[in-house]
Structures are given as C-alpha cells and as structure tokens.
Amino acid sequence: MFTINPLPQQLPPAIVDLLEQVETATVGHILHSGFIGGGIRAVLPEKRVAGTAVTLRIPGADSTLLHHVLSLVRPGDFLVIDRCGDTKHACWGGVVTNAAKLAGVKGGVIDGPATDFSEVRKCEMPLWCTGPSPITTKLLGLEGAFNVPVSVGGQTVEPGDAVLADESGVLILKPSEAEAIARRAIEMQEREVTLLERLRNGEKLPEISGATAKIEAANGKRAA
Known part of the structure; x- marks a missing residue:
C-alpha cells in the first residue's frame, strides 16, 4: 500500500536565503539536537543548500514511490528519504539525480546508500547519503509513504521542516525557529x-x- 499525503507549505524564500548563509557547524555551537547522524555525509562537500523537507519512506528494494513523487515535488523542496534500515540497495542514481535536478529539488538526504556519484557530480546535485552501493532498488510496486514523519540518521523529520545541509552535515529545524537560529x-x-x-x-x-x-x-x- 502507498500513502501519499499533500505537500507541506514551503519556507519563505527569505528564510531559505538566510539559512544558506549559515554553516551547520556554527549551529552546532548553539544546539545539540536536530542534526542528522548515522554516517550520512555529502557527496558534494562544496555545496551548502537549504529547503523545505518533503519526506519519503521506502523499504528494502522498492523505489516505485520515489519515481512517482518526482512528478509532484516543487522547486525549493528537499527530499528526505527514510530507507527503513536498508543499507544494501541504492535508491538514488543517475536517472533520479537528473529528474530531481530538472524538478528544481534543492537537495536529497538518504538514510542509506546511493549510486552513480559521477552523475551526481556532473549534475551538481547536492546529495547526502551513507556512501555508494552498486546494488540498486527496483520498481516493485510494493509500498511506501510520502509526506509522513520519518527517521533519518536518528533524527525525526516532518514534512515542512527546514533543512540546511553542507560539508559538515545536515540540520533539521522547525520553520518557526529557523529565522532566529539563522540570525x-x-x-x-x-x-x-x-x-x-x-x-x-x-x-x-x-x-x-x-x-x-x-x-x-x-x-x-x-x-x-
């Protein structure tokens, strides 16, 4: 079964611009929570981006829902993908990279591996994951959930949360606190x-x- 919920309200552009002036490590001097862990790191360390979290939970070897939601996401969205503990299958590769880039997605963070890093670099698509894997997901049409609370790198993320990501890591903030923390x-x-x-x-x-x-x-x- 697939759960597909409405898209959340996006962050105001002014807040996104403000966040993109901030290093996540600076916020680490202020907060001890909100940071995604679990060995998730940047494929493109030189990139710093912020956006609105749209969340996805896809288990095991099935990435059908990820393909589907790439027709729903908006410019400024940041895909946050909960892999339900799967560390074997790469759900994100060259085709998804191109589709996300063309849709205006600001970035992606995956609680698991990805593949086709050369294409990620070629497209300059900001991506954070646990590392590479040559074993990919398939279009099995089994199950998944879109825009539900997820757990990524030990951090709960809700649709509409603010995401800030750079070379040091990924930070999740509530929209109501993002401006104050950024300033x-x-x-x-x-x-x-x-x-x-x-x-x-x-x-x-x-x-x-x-x-x-x-x-x-x-x-x-x-x-x-």
Missing part, C-alpha cells in the same frame, strides 16, 4: 571573522576564548 549563527560567524583577525595580529586563542583564565581559576580553587 544568531550569522552573528557568530561575523564575530569569528574578528577573532581570526586578532589571531593574525598576534593574540593567542586561549587568551581570546578565556580558556587559560578558566584553567587558572579552576586550579586556584583547588589550591585554596
């Missing part, structure tokens, strides 16, 4: 530019960060 992260990145300039001018990192002062204070307390 805070951009401020941190701007402060980092100043910090790097101070280092170039001869200051030492532990003096700027306060690490040395904390160690001296802690050792002083023990001595007392």
Whole structure:
C-alpha cells in the first residue's frame, strides 16, 4: 500500500536565503539536537543548500514511490528519504539525480546508500547519503509513504521542516525557529571573522576564548 499525503507549505524564500548563509557547524555551537547522524555525509562537500523537507519512506528494494513523487515535488523542496534500515540497495542514481535536478529539488538526504556519484557530480546535485552501493532498488510496486514523519540518521523529520545541509552535515529545524537560529549563527560567524583577525595580529586563542583564565581559576580553587 502507498500513502501519499499533500505537500507541506514551503519556507519563505527569505528564510531559505538566510539559512544558506549559515554553516551547520556554527549551529552546532548553539544546539545539540536536530542534526542528522548515522554516517550520512555529502557527496558534494562544496555545496551548502537549504529547503523545505518533503519526506519519503521506502523499504528494502522498492523505489516505485520515489519515481512517482518526482512528478509532484516543487522547486525549493528537499527530499528526505527514510530507507527503513536498508543499507544494501541504492535508491538514488543517475536517472533520479537528473529528474530531481530538472524538478528544481534543492537537495536529497538518504538514510542509506546511493549510486552513480559521477552523475551526481556532473549534475551538481547536492546529495547526502551513507556512501555508494552498486546494488540498486527496483520498481516493485510494493509500498511506501510520502509526506509522513520519518527517521533519518536518528533524527525525526516532518514534512515542512527546514533543512540546511553542507560539508559538515545536515540540520533539521522547525520553520518557526529557523529565522532566529539563522540570525544568531550569522552573528557568530561575523564575530569569528574578528577573532581570526586578532589571531593574525598576534593574540593567542586561549587568551581570546578565556580558556587559560578558566584553567587558572579552576586550579586556584583547588589550591585554596
């Protein structure tokens, strides 16, 4: 059986533009949750993209629903694919790469492998997955679910969530918090530019960060 739910409301373009100024690692200084794990990494590390999560749950060797939804997705959507624990079959290859790119999909993240990385690079299609596999899914017409809550890399993702992905990983945010987190992260990145300039001018990192002062204070307390 196939479950096909309506597409979620997309993020405003201004929020997407703001998010794409943010490094996921900067948000890692702010949040401890929301990050996709499980060894999922970028095929194109130089790409940083943000978009609206449209979710897909497809089990085992069947990718029928993935092919179907490529006629439904919109420019600005970000495909988030739950493979239900399958680590053998690549559901995403060269044809899916081209179809997604032509549909305006911002990127894809898969809780499993992909294939045809050379085509992914040729199309410059931002993709995050667990690595390559030569064994592909088939059009078996068995089951799947579109736009339902999914689990990808240990992170729950709901349709309409904000997705930010770059060389360091993939971050999921609720639309209501995306702007505030993005603005805070951009401020941190701007402060980092100043910090790097101070280092170039001869200051030492532990003096700027306060690490040395904390160690001296802690050792002083023990001595007392």
